[in-house]
Amino acid sequence: MKPITYKGYQAAVEYQDGTLFIRILHIDDLLLAECEDSRLVEATARALIDDYIQTCIDEGRDPERPFKGSLNIRMDPALHRRAAMAAADEDKSLNAWICEAIAEKVD
Structure with missing residues (x-):
């Protein structure tokens, strides 16, 4: 499944033992959610991200x-x-030269 993108975040969806697991990528904080219905995956990912942002605001951190x-x-x-x-x-x-050099190195 293609990653879900929302508010600059990406969420990966994995299927395991009859459950869909949603994980937010590319950050150190661990954000996970479970979903039983594939029709709710995107809404669940969005809610997970919204909740994370609100929790950070409530805790006074970025x-x-x-x-x-x-x-x-x-x-x-x-x-x-x-x-x-x-x-x-x-x-x-x-800048363009460095980007090209990095792209060559990671490929």
Whole structure:
């Protein structure tokens, strides 16, 4: 089953022993729910996420967010320079060049 996306969160659904289990992905907090009816999976996932956000607000803490799409990295200045020069050689921004390099590495 395709992950359910809601409010920037992703939920995975797994079937085990006649029960559907919903788990929120990409955060350290453990968010799980059970569901008996496949027609209720999306509503259950949304309720789980809404409840998590409200619980965090009630506890005075920020809900953990999966990914922001921005990444602050630190590197040796010489490596930074070499990367910037390589990006310029390819007529790319350093950001685009780094994204491409990461995509190559994870593939």
